Amino acid sequence: MNEDATKGDWAYCCEMLPKVSRTFAVNIGELQGDIFRAVLIGYLLFRMADTFEDNVHQNERGKIADLTDFSELFQGNRDLDQRLKLYESLRFRWEEHSYEKNLIENGSAVLRCYFDLPQLYRGIIDPLLVETSRGMAEFQRRKLESKSTIFQLRDIGELENYCYYVAGVVGIMLTKVFCQKARIRERKRQLEALQVDFGLALQLINVVKDYEKDIARGWCYIPSTITKCYSIDPNTMDTLSAYQRRGIVDEMVAHVVRYLDSALRYIQLLPLNERSIRKFCILPFVMGYRTLVTVVQMAGSKISREEVATIVEKTAYYAESNHTLEEDYLEVKASYLSGARGASELD
Numbered sequence: 001m002n003e004d005a006t007k008g009d010w011a012y013c014c015e016m017l018p019k020v021s022r023t024f025a026v027n028i029g030e031l032q033g034d035i036f037r038a039v040l041i042g043y044l045l046f047r048m049a050d051t052f053e054d055n056v057h058q059n060e061r062g063k064i065a066d067l068t069d070f071s072e073l074f075q076g077n078r079d080l081d082q083r084l085k086l087y088e089s090l091r092f093r094w095e096e097h098s099y100e101k102n103l104i105e106n107g108s109a110v111l112r113c114y115f116d117l118p119q120l121y122r123g124i125i126d127p128l129l130v131e132t133s134r135g136m137a138e139f140q141r142r143k144l145e146s147k148s149t150i151f152q153l154r155d156i157g158e159l160e161n162y163c164y165y166v167a168g169v170v171g172i173m174l175t176k177v178f179c180q181k182a183r184i185r186e187r188k189r190q191l192e193a194l195q196v197d198f199g200l201a202l203q204l205i206n207v208v209k210d211y212e213k214d215i216a217r218g219w220c221y222i223p224s225t226i227t228k229c230y231s232i233d234p235n236t237m238d239t240l241s242a243y244q245r246r247g248i249v250d251e252m253v254a255h256v257v258r259y260l261d262s263a264l265r266y267i268q269l270l271p272l273n274e275r276s277i278r279k280f281c282i283l284p285f286v287m288g289y290r291t292l293v294t295v296v297q298m299a300g301s302k303i304s305r306e307e308v309a310t311i312v313e314k315t316a317y318y319a320e321s322n323h324t325l326e327e328d329y330l331e332v333k334a335s336y337l338s339g340a341r342g343a344s345e346l347d
Contacts, residue, residue: 009109010116013044016106019099020047026312027283030276037113038121038177039280044103044110045129046170051104053136056217057094060144064137066093071133073111074126080115084108124176128169135165143218150234152220152227156255159223163203164196171199174281183271190269197262198281204259205288208252209301212237226251242298249295257337260289264329268322278319286311286318289329293336 017040018025028040052066069090073083091105103110114122139162143151153159175195179185207214207221214221220234227234230247240248263285270278290307294300303311318325 006112009112012106012109013040013113016099016103017044020044020103023284023287027280030279030283032276034118034121035177035180035277038117038125039174041110041114041117042121042125042173042177043170045114045125046132046173047100048103048107048110049129049133049136050166051100052090052093052133053140054217055094055096055100057096060140062093063140064144066090067133067137067140071130071137074129074133080111083111087111120180121177125173128173132165132169135162135169139165148218150215150218150220152234153223155223155225159204159207159221160200162221163200163207167199167203168196169199171195171197174198178270178274178277181274181277184274184277187269187271191266194262194266194269197259198266198285201256201259201263202284202288204252204256205292205295208249208256209291209295211248222248222252245298249298253292253296253337256292257333260285260292260329260333260337263288264326267325272320272322275319279315282315282318282325283312286315286325286328289332289337293332296336 017028021043024043028036028043031039049067049070052070053063055063058066069086073086078086087107091107093104094101114125153162172195175188175191179188179191184191211220211222215234215237220227220237222234226248229251230244232240232244232248263281267278267281267285270281272278287303287308290303290311291301294303314328318328
């Protein structure tokens with residue numbers, strides 16, 4: 001530990017993780033050593049960018065300014081003191097009482113821990129934080145220019161582009177970090193072909209289950225190419241018929257399944273003896289497709305605590321056997337997900 005990062009800073013980061021994301025707190029906790037620390041801090045930094053984008057206390061102009069200023073921290077070869085100075089004004093952009101705002105207020109602790117990591121990890125994470133922040137700012141700019149109360153994405157391509165900036169770049173970060181392990185590095189090229197799909201799978205599940213909440217804050221991530229097929233007006237999403245809700249779910253699930261197939265292949269490429277990294281990837285993957293089942297069944301958008309506990313317990317078995325994991329996924333896919341239009345087949 002260097003003199004800039006204290007035990008208190010690291011304790012703060014570990015304490016905040018489950019407060020800003022219970023799901024990722026569980027699977028990040030499976031990691032070890034420098035990979036654990038790099039993913040922990042990397043996730044918190046990406047979460048900070050998400051907070052600048054998602055908060056409801058600023059308009060699009062304010063969000064663009066925040067995301068642009070945040071990206072400045074990670075450009076060039078700036079040392080810790082320079083970044084802390086640049087970050088200072090970002091701490092006080094809006095008033096709110098939440099764990100996410102607490103993270104923004106104490107971002108200096110995250111940055112000090114960031115500089116407690118070996119430099120190679122900053123070399124990985126810096127350009128990706130610039131890319132995600134600029135990408136999010138661009139979508140905020142599109143909403144601002146549209147002058148729409150509810151900004152709707154045009155088509156699946158635009159949705160995938162948005163998801164890339166929000167989650168695909170995280171998949172890239174994880175692969176680069178995991179490839180510091182020699183046994184994983186041997187499969188780098190194969191993993192890189194699937195890394196973005198892994199991130200998109202999880203983000204698209206969020207889009208399907210949370211589209212009504214997103215509407216409430218002025219965003220419709222369900223593309224107009226889908227809503228038009230069911231005569232849906234984004235401004236009246238709170239009064240959808242059962243037929244319209246089923247249409248949205250079926251159309252979206254068909255796209256999600258293709259990315260889940262890729263996520264499974266990504267996991268299967270990870271060596272069986274890299275158990276902590278495999279468990280890290282398996283937990284959100286299984287929780288993701290199990291959550292999708294509840295959405296397909298129109299039974300809500302969350303799985304029960306009991307099912308989460310069961311998934312956590314089964315993850316140890318899945319980490320030991322690609323076949324066991326694939327068998328569970330294919331069973332769920334065949335039983336609940338393959339009815340969606342165009343669902344892919346895993347060969």
